[in-house]
Amino acid sequence: MFSNKKVFKRYFLQKLEMTYGKPFKDSTSSDHFQTLGHMIREYVSSNWINTNESYRKDKGKQVYYLSIEFLLGRLLYHNLINLGIEKVVSEGFSDLGINLHEVEEIECDAGLGNGGLGRLAACFLDSLATLNLPGHGFGIRYKHGLFEQRIVDGYQIELPEQWLKHGQVWEVRKEDLAVDIPFWGVIDMYEQDGKLQFRHLNAETVTAVPHDIPVIGYETKTVNTLRLWNAEPTSLLAKDVKDIMRYKRETESISEFLYPDDANDEGKILRLKQQYFLVSASLQSILKNYKQQYKDIKKFHQHISIHINDTHPVLAIPELMRILLDKEGLSWDEAWEITKNTISYTNHTTLSEALEKWPIYIFQPLLPRIYMIINEINERFCKNLWSKFPGDFQRIEQMAIIAHGMVKMAHLALVGSHSVNGVAEIHTEILKTREMNLFYQIFPEKFNNKTNGITHRRWLIKSNPKLTQLVTDSIGDKWIKHPTQLSKLLSYQTDTSFLQNLAAIKQENKVHLAKIIQEQNGIIVDPSSIFDVQVKRLHAYKRQLLNVLHIMHLYNLLKADPGLEITPRTFIFGAKASPGYYYAKKIIKLINTVAEKVNNDKNIQDKLKVVFLENYRVSLAEHIFPAADISEQISTASKEASGTGNMKFMMNGALTVGTLDGANIEMKELVGDNNIFIFGMNAEEVLDLYQSGGYRSTEYYHHDKRIQEVVNQLKNGFFDHESNEFDPIFDSLLIENDQYFVLKDFHSYAKIQEEVNTTYKDQQKWLQMCAVNIAKSGHFSSDRTIKEYADDIWKIKPLF
Structure with a gap:
């Protein structure tokens, strides 16, 4: 259908009229976009199927990249470039009086991310497919991505982002692959055949339905998959729920918004639900595929690598343990060895507030079995620390996964993975020597650096x-x-x-x-x-x-x-x-x-x-x-x-x-x-200054007339604003001692x-x-970054 512009035009017109039941002259730019999008998806479908079949036959190792964010942007033009058909389509459209760039504008940005973290994940998927590497993404299909920003009278106003308002031409809903996720309830322990068993009773179940998006490599036949999970009520269990409307509302809210406000307990519960929803659905899916292909669950880590992008998907560690212990009947030591050798973790921050912690009083009732497993991981880890550092209560307190009423996700990631990487040389060094030094002393072999990269196919070829x-x-x-x-x-x-x-x-x-x-x-x-x-x-x-x-x-x-x-x-x-x-x-x-x-x-x-x-x-x-x-x-x-x-x-x-x-x-x-x-x-x-506490921002304010003038202008109405409008900024610089050294570096x-x-x-x-x-x-280039991940951490090889 894309062999030359004549064939393309004929197929495009035929497809458009069959889909919309109207002649071309009455069609809109939206019709053109949807028609072209469906044509591209059809065009890659055989390669998509063949890629997955090849992975099954090859029996090589595959990586699954778990991320709470995938900031994809628009896919139409990017896919045309990667498929090498941009010229044919552009010329064919031109003959029909259609401007390809105007059609591209119809597509909404898939804003399923906040910034660098999500855009990195999108670049990584592009590079995995381009390098013919067996790697797939798992994320959440948020109904509303990152909010749409409007500036009104200089203030930011947030509006719901509507990327799905015209449907999503790239996705395929796969209801037959849906899985159930339990929340709340209690854990019943009983003995069977001399072995302790665990049963989750009175759980409120949510169904995760996958929507698959093809990830098309550049000038290659590899088409990998980004699977986004949608949260839906579990129809078979709805009769057991007393308040159906509350259940439906709470269920759908799981995949409604990216990063709900977690200033209160309700928001914290929702965020934690999102994180477990993502990892449980993904791991159940991965395990199901694995078992269809292989019989021996004990070799799982030899065929599967699971990567967690920052701390949001860290619950993959206890969830994999849960499945191996409760569903597959493995011993703790067997399950732990497999889990550790399967999971790898990227740290993206040195900011302590970004290293997630969850209050036990929220965590335990929401995820009772997962909490039991984390508690056991913590007990065993602390016992191991005690044998290495007897009597060093302070060290153990600082390194514990559960301490002071909180579950520390970064600590869980560090203990339960075989690889921990920073994303730039300086960042990795700070993790090793300062932020995570206690863990580095115990697990030096886990730490490595993988400097970030970007896909030049979007950020140079497409944009420039x-x-x-x-x-x-x-x-x-x-x-x-x-x-x-x-x-x-x-x-x-x-x-x-x-x-x-x-x-x-x-x-x-x-x-x-x-x-x-x-x-x-x-x-x-x-x-x-x-x-x-x-x-x-x-x-x-x-x-x-x-x-x-x-x-x-x-x-x-x-x-x-x-x-x-x-x-x-x-x-x-x-x-x-x-x-x-x-x-x-x-x-x-x-x-x-x-x-x-x-x-x-x-x-x-x-x-x-x-x-x-x-x-x-x-x-x-x-x-x-x-x-x-x-x-x-x-x-x-x-x-x-x-x-x-x-x-x-x-x-x-x-x-x-x-x-x-x-x-x-x-x-x-x-x-x-x-x-x-x-x-x-x-x-x-900077770090020495934080440690010594020797910085006084007021000294810079008093000794530099330029600084004094601009800081005063925050207060004196010079910029025609209310005199107290910028008090929080003024206070942060002088009263709160300028935490980020703005005045020192001025x-x-x-x-x-x-x-x-x-x-x-x-x-x-x-x-x-x-x-x-x-x-x-x-x-x-993210191609370099991904090759380093593939060779050093995931141990995956190109298929073609």
Whole structure:
């Protein structure tokens, strides 16, 4: 059906008329999207079936990647690129008077994630399929993904995200593979044949129904699976439930929202339900498939690897134990050995608040059998610690999985897995030497590093086709399959023609983004200004505040001297704050308040513009990264585990202004000190300062007039706001001692921005730096990351 445009057009028209019962002339863009989507799914269906059959026959090891988030974005154009049929479809549509890009706009972003964690999972699936590796994803089919953000009077307003409003063309519902998940109830223990047995009584059961999405590799016949679970009432048991409406509401809420607010017990229960729902459904599915193929359950870990993406799916450990003990009749030691050798864990944070803990009073009644198993794991682990460190109560207290009325999920992950990896070299070192040092002392062999990566097929080939063409024209197309070959571009860093083309492409992308900004925000920005971009989740440690305080400082300079020579800059922000994160929302309000003042001040002659693009998401990011000149990666050193936005900017020829944090360090090592703008304290200095308690933010406030001026402007109504609007920000900086060292790094940040300003004036030098960054970005392809996981942790091999 896609062999040439003539065949494609004939099949498309036939399919459209058969599906919608109307002639082509009466069809809509939505009809075109749905028809094309179904055609693509049909087109890959035989490869999808063959891939799964090949895995069964091959009997090689498979990996299952469990993640609470999969930030997929739009799949239409990405699938066309991976299948190599984008040209045929585009030309066929053109003949029919259809614009393929307009059809692409019909698709809703599959926003089943919050940020880097979920986007990483999506990139990993793409790389697994492209490398012909037997790997599948398991997640939750949230009815509403991450909320839709609106900015009203400068404030963030959250609306339900409706990615399923037009149905989901890529998924296949598989009701026959549904499984039941028990909550609440009691555990009945009884003896049978001299062996203790466990029976879950009076449980409230939820049915998990799988919806499978094909994951299409680039120019390969491999089609892996992303299975998303939907929570539905269990029809056979509904008669046993006293309050049917409550049961239905509570059941469906499990897969209704990504990250429900857990400020109260009701929210905590829902989050914990989601996590167990995901792992229980996934493991039951995995075990069922395994048993259809193999007889010996004791060899499970030789054929199956289960990876848990952060702490959310850690209940996979006790759930696998439950199945092996209660369903398969294995002894504790046998089950534990299999579980440990099956499970691997990625840690994504050093933030203590992100290392999940659950109160026992919630956990135990909701998941009674799982709690019993975790308690037993804890008892055995603590006993083992006692034999190694007799009398060291403090160590055991610090390392216990259950302590002080809480179940500690990261500790469970560390004890119950065979591999624990960080996501950048500095992050892994911090885990080993500081955050998880006690566990590292016991299990040094478990710890390893796997620096994150991004799929260049979406973040370069799809989002920046003209740069892709320039690269291919310059070095050939082998880099698409082998991204480290981008390094061949180093020989073009002084090639005038190449650099001119690079500049023209960047300018074209900036013009395109400027048009989007005008359409969405009503702000006219100059595409010849520096596009200085910070797009990421809004969190205090990511320090959007440092950026906006510096903008306020630049504005103050221009107010004092409108003739000041400064290269015009457009500061672009995109960020969502978690609905319950009051402080982060105040920073969004501050950015928009500053923007209102700066953008409407004629005296500064448009030398500064500030733009906050609402509802930051994958499809918007695809327009932002190619247009950026500056990539703001300014987190407090030691706090950002890796970052992946930094890699997307780098690959698209933006230069990094960053701290020595996360993968910025490895970027610096690759491109060299002269091709990146580094400022601020390093991780060691930050961690030592936390430990010593020697930081006094008020000293910086009193001794730096620039800081004093911008901090005072938070209070004195300078930006036409209520005088107490930004009290929480003011207080965080001075009264609460500036937890993320914004004021301490301010001088260094301002200084590096002056260097940016100077460097940009030398366009030849700037473009050479951009070329070096693009050339070195191939290292950060998720293909490299996944190959490392496959070889070092999962021990899986390509099928083809």
